[in-house]
Amino acid sequence: MKVLVIGGGGREHALVWKLKQSPKVTKVYCAPGNAGISEIAECVDIKGDDADALLDFVKYNWIDLTVVGPEVPLTTGIVDSFIKEDRVIFGPVAAGAQLEGSKVFSKDFMLRYGIPTAEYKTFSSYLQAAEYVRLKGAPIVIKADGLAAGKGVIVAKTVEEATDALSLIMKDKAFGDAGKKVLVEQCLVGEEASFMFLTDGKTVVPLATSQDHKQIFDGDKGPNTGGMGAYSPAPVLTEELNEEIMEDVVGPIMKGLKREGINYRGVIYVGIMMCKGKPYVLEFNVRFGDPEAQPILSRLDSDLFELLKATAEGRLNEVEVKWKDEVAICVVLSSKGYPGEYEKGKKIKGLDSLKDKKDVVVFHAGTGLKDGDVVTSGGRVLGVTALGKDIRTAQDNAYKAIKEIDFEGMYYRKDIGDKAIKK
Ligand SMILES: Nc1ncnc2c1ncn2[C@@H]1O[C@H](COP(=O)(O)OP(=O)(O)O)[C@@H](O)[C@H]1O
Ligand SMILES: [Mg+2]
Incomplete structure (x- = not known):
């Protein structure tokens, strides 16, 4: 069976890696993929939001299953167009993707069906939102309604910070139409x-x-x-x-x-x-x-x-789903400056020494190839993922593996797993 995975981050590398382990899968394609994915699958140069081109690719190559990694193609209805053409695709139709695509829809849905969530109010007028913030006081949470690549939520410690956030989203339109409506939410x-x-x-x-x-x-x-x-x-x-x-x-x-x-x-x-x-x-x-x-x-x-x-x-x-008893941990290696501005094109060293390591897999996120070398091409670059009999062993395995890797400006958190150990 042939599979197409849409996306090109660490999640998609992990999906491709796991799909490849199935005895039923003969070939995996990934659009657009990244340097790590290209080592185990065939990367095709089609953007995730180009549903027509992806559908053509699937028809022409007799793909048996398409798996959508990221949210954007889902909210714009790629699944609806595939279903219309009788293609098997993993992911919700656009109506379902609204659960992520619109935070207002999502919160109203929670309210309609009694799902426990923070108290909130929706606004499309800056003045009314700012007035409500003053009434409620801080801390308070401001959320742009639409997709904002993880940047549309501000947990404000002061009323001023909250008002600034409202102004950024509603007046300066920092997230475009995604900020036409905002949620003002109780801070949990x-x-x-x-x-x-x-x-x-x-x-x-x-x-x-x-x-x-x-x-x-x-x-x-x-x-x-x-x-x-x-x-x-x-x-x-x-x-x-x-x-x-x-x-x-x-x-x-x-x-x-x-x-x-x-x-x-x-x-x-x-x-x-x-x-x-x-x-x-x-x-x-x-x-x-x-x-x-x-x-x-x-x-x-x-x-x-x-x-x-x-x-x-x-x-x-x-079907039935089974899990290994082992604990797994993933530590992300990022580019200097992320989540702000960062440079790209830094050569990554040490990946080969980890290729055959038991219990460790290095998933690529923002990587590309330049003159045959693997280089950085995004903010989050690699996800060093390790298994272990307990969290401490998994953590040791991951951080030991990281010591083998280097690129200019490499940054990572040193405390992933600590919270689980404290439990
Ligand atoms: N009501 C809330 N109270 C406190 N923190 C919140 C609240 N809503 C969101 N956050 C914080 O902001 C982060 C991002 O919010 P989330 O709703 O997950 O949006 P997104 O992932 O789309 O940016 C959360 O992971 C959480 O840390
Ligand atoms: Mg979130």
Whole structure:
């Protein structure tokens, strides 16, 4: 069977790597891919948002399954166009992708179906939003409605900071149309975790839990990034809490999708904040988390191709999902300056020495090839992912492997895994 993966980050490298392990898969293509992906799959130079070109590629090459990595093609309806042409594709239709594509839709959905979440109000007038912020006081959270590549949320410590954020989004239009509406949200305090599940609209299959590290600096300090590291499982989500999430969050989501006539086939990522012992939903994503996908897929002991194909074909009830007992951790190596401005094209050294290492896989995110060398091409460059019998061993394995790698301006957090050890 032939598979096409859409995207070119660390998540897609992990998807391609795991799909390749399936005895049923004969060939994997990736559009557009990256330097690491090109070593194990055939990269094709088509952008993820060019649905017509991707559909042509799939028809011409007799692709049996297409897997969509990032959110943008999902919100613009790539799945709808594939389904119209009877192609098997993993990911939700555009109506379902609204759960991530519009934070207003998503919060209203939570409210409609009684899903626990922070109190909020929606505004399309700057003056009214600013007035509400003054009324509520700080800390308070400001969110642009639409997709903003992880930059559209400001957790404001003061009223002034919140008003500045409103002005940036609504007056300066820093995120364009994504900022036409904003949410002003109550600020929750607690520990975050990621809970993902597969669904074909009928059956729900929870995936292993995980925990991301959003901030750039150790101790969760500094600005938010796309994610600087993750591990799986997340000890903060106990067995008991998982059951509570299934009942209070996943159940209502499924009921809501059904009631609104959305035939959702894909993964739903629930961003959880544990607040006074209760899980609150921060947001939904309609694709695998990145970097969470890296440790999760490293622990998956089932055939990913079968799982994703069964999801896309509405027969998720036929498959079973198994996990390795080991813990997995992914530490992201980033370019100097990220999440702000950074330079590209830095030569990456030491990757070859890690190729045959047991328990360690280096997933590429922002990498490219220049004159035969692997060079940096993005803010998040690599995700060094390691397994271990416990979190401490996995952490040791990952940080030992990192010592082998070097590029100019390489930066990484030194504390990924510490929170899990403290539990
Ligand atoms: N209501 C809230 N209270 C406190 N922190 C929040 C709240 N909503 C979001 N955050 C913080 O902001 C981050 C980003 O918000 P999120 O809703 O996940 O948007 P996105 O991932 O699209 O940027 C979260 O991971 C969390 O750290
Ligand atoms: Mg988020």
